[in-house]
Amino acid sequence: MEYRVINILQTRELKVKFTKSEESILDFIEENFEKIPEYSVIKLCEEAYASQATVNRVCKKLGFKGFSELKYSIEQDLQKMKNSKNSSINNTFFYIENINFQDLKPIVEILKKNRKVLIYGLGASEITALYFQRQLLYLGFQAIVVTEEKMIEKFHDFILFIISSSGETLRVKHVAKSFKDKGKVVISITKAGSSLHELSDCAFTHNISIDKLDAISREQQLHMIIMINELINKSRIG
Template sequence: MEYRIINILQTRELKVNFTKSEESILDFIEKKFNEIPKYSVIKLCEEAYASQASVNRVCKKLGFKGFSELKYWIEHDIKKMESSKSSNINNTFFYIENINFGGIPNIVEILKNNRKILIYGLGASEITALYFQRQLLYLGFQAIVVNEEKMIEQFEDFILFILSSSGETLRVKHVANSFKDKGKVVISITKFQSSVHEISTSAFTHNISIDKLDAISREQQLHMIIMINELINKLQNG
């Protein structure tokens, strides 16, 4: 299912650069998304503390001729989101569309050759780590969930599998670096081009900009569960 505007606002995965003032306009449009079709450009400028020239630049950078066309496509997105089917599965489609499934084959190959796995996740990801551990145990892997670096140091012949939605948590980055510096394999499910992604030997990534989500959304693990399930399915059937 294709959305012209909402996914762009939520992920901010764009090829063009925006100034801070233009980012503020995007933030305002995202916050008032359902109300924007009723706005005039003058009202938007007043409430977003922006100039009309800045609004026009934002519209053009998003690929539209002007504010009227932007409003048209926002209304188009809203109608899709409000349909009975879309309202129930919109979040799932959003996550699926922002997962890079091409990273799976290499990880599957590594796991098949390394069946002793330490799983590391903090916060909400620790709960997901327990789910991942159960799935791996069903497949006959020796999988252990750890949440402290001293625990990790006790396992010499294990690989490390990190679950980190943002890929920027300091403790997670430290653990990943320490493990890799010893010449060991680090795999991750994490944010594309995050620090953990860069550290990892191999990674299964998503494109969701965690910093653009509210506090509750940042804690949600639906995309991580989808990624784990896909990985387990490939391990089981591959």
């Protein structure tokens, strides 16, 4: 997203040179960026201790005809910034609203009874698995990230925690079934109603339609990180 004014003020990457008095006006505008659209040129001069001629030179050096055009561009920047912030907030709320937090209690109880945990995740979920491992280690768990089924076979007294946003990856389903067939406990963070959900003894689930997302969005792990953080917090104080 392109901003016409705020980026210039923050980087000061300009071909023209500014005097010290002009630089002080730039500093004032940057520090009071959200208020500037409400200012008149007279008020700006009074509060920035500058002359109107100096303000006009600054506006022209920034590429504007005058202060009115500068204010208009600042208003546009502020609107873009607001829209971008709202978009990020709405995106996060969307994920939160589609997480089934009621699933947490039984998983926390299992984790507290079985403090030896194997964590399995593929692709982007492997990064989340490493994050989960670090958090569990801080809580004193024996937590090991495994990436191959042969590794999993070597641990006999561990529970398996699988992280898979879709819950439909063939390798993930195979690992879950194989572990379950040995009579061992499988916990997961995955999509509600997925194959992995059905194979798990206990699952912390979300309702996000992964198959409807584009390739980049499918790889994103924001909802999984939110779920991991909530699980860790409950394990710590629950």
